[in-house]
Amino acid sequence: MDASLEKIADPTLAEMGKNLKEAVKMLEDSQRTEEENGKKLISGDIPGPLQGSGQDMVSILQLVQNLMHGDEDEEPQSPRIQNIGEQGHMALLGHSLGAYISTLDKEKLRKLTTRILSDTTLWLCRIFRYENGCAYFHEEEREGLAKICRLAIHSRYEDFVVDGFNVLYNKKPVIYLSAAARPGLGQYLCNQLGLPFPCLCRVPCNTVFGSQHQMDVAFLEKLIKDDIERGRLPLLLVANAGTAAVGHTDKIGRLKELCEQYGIWLHVEGVNLATLALGYVSSSVLAAAKCDSMTMTPGPWLGLPAVPAVTLYKHDDPALTLVAGLTSNKPTDKLRALPLWLSLQYLGLDGFVERIKHACQLSQRLQESLKKVNYIKILVEDELSSPVVVFRFFQELPGSDPVFKAVPVPNMTPSGVGRERHSCDALNRWLGEQLKQLVPASGLTVMDLEAEGTCLRFSPLMTAAVLGTRGEDVDQLVACIESKLPVLCCTLQLREEFKQEVEATAGLLYVDDPNWSGIGVVRYEHANDDKSSLKSDPEGENIHAGLLKKLNELESDLTFKIGPEYKSMKSCLYVGMASDNVDAAELVETIAATAREIEENSRLLENMTEVVRKGIQEAQVELQKASEERLLEEGVLRQIPVVGSVLNWFSPVQALQKGRTFNLTAGSLESTEPIYVYKAQGAGVTLPPTPSGSRTKQRLPGQKPFKRSLRGSDALSETSSVSHIEDLEKVERLSSGPEQITLEASSTEGHPGAPSPQHTDQTEAFQKGVPHPEDDHSQVEGPESLR
Numbered sequence: 001m002d003a004s005l006e007k008i009a010d011p012t013l014a015e016m017g018k019n020l021k022e023a024v025k026m027l028e029d030s031q032r033t034e035e036e037n038g039k040k041l042i043s044g045d046i047p048g049p050l051q052g053s054g055q056d057m058v059s060i061l062q063l064v065q066n067l068m069h070g071d072e073d074e075e076p077q078s079p080r081i082q083n084i085g086e087q088g089h090m091a092l093l094g095h096s097l098g099a100y101i102s103t104l105d106k107e108k109l110r111k112l113t114t115r116i117l118s119d120t121t122l123w124l125c126r127i128f129r130y131e132n133g134c135a136y137f138h139e140e141e142r143e144g145l146a147k148i149c150r151l152a153i154h155s156r157y158e159d160f161v162v163d164g165f166n167v168l169y170n171k172k173p174v175i176y177l178s179a180a181a182r183p184g185l186g187q188y189l190c191n192q193l194g195l196p197f198p199c200l201c202r203v204p205c206n207t208v209f210g211s212q213h214q215m216d217v218a219f220l221e222k223l224i225k226d227d228i229e230r231g232r233l234p235l236l237l238v239a240n241a242g243t244a245a246v247g248h249t250d251k252i253g254r255l256k257e258l259c260e261q262y263g264i265w266l267h268v269e270g271v272n273l274a275t276l277a278l279g280y281v282s283s284s285v286l287a288a289a290k291c292d293s294m295t296m297t298p299g300p301w302l303g304l305p306a307v308p309a310v311t312l313y314k315h316d317d318p319a320l321t322l323v324a325g326l327t328s329n330k331p332t333d334k335l336r337a338l339p340l341w342l343s344l345q346y347l348g349l350d351g352f353v354e355r356i357k358h359a360c361q362l363s364q365r366l367q368e369s370l371k372k373v374n375y376i377k378i379l380v381e382d383e384l385s386s387p388v389v390v391f392r393f394f395q396e397l398p399g400s401d402p403v404f405k406a407v408p409v410p411n412m413t414p415s416g417v418g419r420e421r422h423s424c425d426a427l428n429r430w431l432g433e434q435l436k437q438l439v440p441a442s443g444l445t446v447m448d449l450e451a452e453g454t455c456l457r458f459s460p461l462m463t464a465a466v467l468g469t470r471g472e473d474v475d476q477l478v479a480c481i482e483s484k485l486p487v488l489c490c491t492l493q494l495r496e497e498f499k500q501e502v503e504a505t506a507g508l509l510y511v512d513d514p515n516w517s518g519i520g521v522v523r524y525e526h527a528n529d530d531k532s533s534l535k536s537d538p539e540g541e542n543i544h545a546g547l548l549k550k551l552n553e554l555e556s557d558l559t560f561k562i563g564p565e566y567k568s569m570k571s572c573l574y575v576g577m578a579s580d581n582v583d584a585a586e587l588v589e590t591i592a593a594t595a596r597e598i599e600e601n602s603r604l605l606e607n608m609t610e611v612v613r614k615g616i617q618e619a620q621v622e623l624q625k626a627s628e629e630r631l632l633e634e635g636v637l638r639q640i641p642v643v644g645s646v647l648n649w650f651s652p653v654q655a656l657q658k659g660r661t662f663n664l665t666a667g668s669l670e671s672t673e674p675i676y677v678y679k680a681q682g683a684g685v686t687l688p689p690t691p692s693g694s695r696t697k698q699r700l701p702g703q704k705p706f707k708r709s710l711r712g713s714d715a716l717s718e719t720s721s722v723s724h725i726e727d728l729e730k731v732e733r734l735s736s737g738p739e740q741i742t743l744e745a746s747s748t749e750g751h752p753g754a755p756s757p758q759h760t761d762q763t764e765a766f767q768k769g770v771p772h773p774e775d776d777h778s779q780v781e782g783p784e785s786l787r
Helices: 002-006 011-028 034-045 057-069 086-101 106-127 143-156 165-170 185-193 217-229 252-262 271-277 283-290 298-302 318-324 331-370 414-438 460-467 471-503 538-553 584-634 641-650 673-678 718-749 757-769
Strands: 134-138 173-178 200-203 233-240 265-269 293-296 309-313 376-378 389-393 445-449 453-458 508-511 520-524 560-564 571-575 660-663 668-671
Touching: 086 106, 086 331, 106 134, 106 309, 106 331, 134 143, 134 331, 143 173, 143 185, 143 233, 143 265, 143 293, 143 309, 143 318, 173 185, 173 217, 185 200, 200 217, 217 233, 217 252, 233 252, 252 265, 252 283, 271 283, 271 293, 271 331, 271 460, 298 309, 298 331, 298 460, 331 376, 331 389, 331 453, 331 460, 331 471, 389 414, 414 445, 414 453, 414 471, 471 508, 471 520, 471 584, 508 584, 520 538, 520 584, 538 560, 538 571, 538 584
Parallel strands: 173 200, 173 233, 233 265, 265 293
Antiparallel strands: 134 309, 293 309, 376 389, 389 453, 445 453, 508 520, 520 571, 560 571, 660 668
């Protein structure tokens, strides 16, 4: 390309193309070290004053690169900037070239801009089969429709230029929009035109016959007749050739006849208009070529950055189009078509058609593959003509309404059906996030529909050219969907069973979170839990944190996490997706038993802390009293250093060792005299047993927790069943073995003639550790020894 740039006679154009190539290459280079990242983030995030001396182009582009890629370390999941190819360079060159062309003299600028606008308009009208049309290029996609509304007002209200809105007040215009139109479109039109919201009329979609995302033509005709009887003027109708949500196409041929009958302007928009460039076009989309105007977005279709949207229209009065703003006398306004003019010449007609054809083939390939996948429903009825694929995961009851999806659960109530609908929505959101991470080139989007719920949309016309989607990516997408189906089905089937087990278990509360895609959400209600309060509970948070740690230590296939309840700030335990047959009863029982154990241990620790503190204070008081009593018994003379030694030599004092011992189990303060007398320490009170579940499940070697037992399964063969039963019997014998050994040992120790080894060891230890009474001064246990 550098050699071709040198052949250009104008050195400014050659330098511009060279600089643009170098700038784009520098901005696309993302190889930066971690140290440089830190410096760039600090210098880029903090605004600073304008430097006195200017900077070169490389430094400025480096700063732009830092600002573009500075947040990638903080948000690793954010999508990277698209890789711009040669056709993208042509579109970017158009913006730079437009600024350079605007410096020409007026006559040259007028001729050049007129040629660019005429060529682009002619090419687009021929590609999309729109005869004798004009083109308006605009940055905002909805701006073209606003200009068309102005043109329709000026065409229907002849005195609007003179009388203004007084004419509209006497006969209010009505703009008809489909209920499946883009959100916010009607409000945008009213704000741009200065019309009140009653001028908008929302036409519902079909409810009985046809697609639920297509405009109801019969109801539209009834609305038009009612508006005419009320003295209103039906002005404009916005139809869809591919709705924003699911890509459905309205019955444009029937709508065109209705508009011609009542003199209404028909405007069409939608992604399916791109198929007009193909050899085979469906009749519903082909009827859009006869409409009064249409808006298209060739930039996303072709993967071209910064390319304006185009509105093609038909009108014979140039004065009205000038007043409406569709045409302009300024040559710079005509330069908006320059990026598209350059890109179309670079791609050519064959390249343009090939990109749209490739996107349609991708959608058809995905549709054919999804038809063979169980539990996946495609929502687009007109599968041959729509390049948009919308699907969702579901499990359906036999003979039930296909709109409400549920799993086969007995005695399902209407509220249960709605709950299962929300469960499917959460699972579809999880599926969409997983597929976007596994196959990022697919360009899948997750959306919520009013009737169907959460769905996944594949629209290659809007994403394939930018992301470079290929047929292999579609096959990978289908393979990932098939791999996730067992997890989805297993999780959906376990939800109701898990809910019933939680509700039947004391101390556990089932939390119905419609946004959670796992098995369910549960909260443990401790003794001090205030059920009426929605504030955070520190004690409950500690219990759930310990519960999460204990469950993760089991190394099961389930994932657990804690977080606040969506209705309040209380902590809950979230159980994740299940990839295998999980025993919900064992899972719930383990959660309840572990939570109770954590709560009892925490309360035991709190009580023990208080008891130890009080015991230490009581021991200090009693030791002080014992010291005073000793002083009274021995007398004052024995406390004098020299005199006391002489008296103790001639008349030693036979004093017993008086101390205090604290029993942590009983929480009582006792004297140490029995220890010195009997040369042994009492056993005290035995510790309470550790709380556990009411039933323990024997597992095979290597079997993970919460798995259903294979005993009694009809699917196993006789050989495998016998081997599994033998393994279970071995595990039971091993588990019962230590208990038998313990019983034999206890019977041996209980023999009247056999001495206790423990008692002998303790006696020898106390004999070695107990001081003789002939020592010079008695030893009394103080507070330090007790601590």
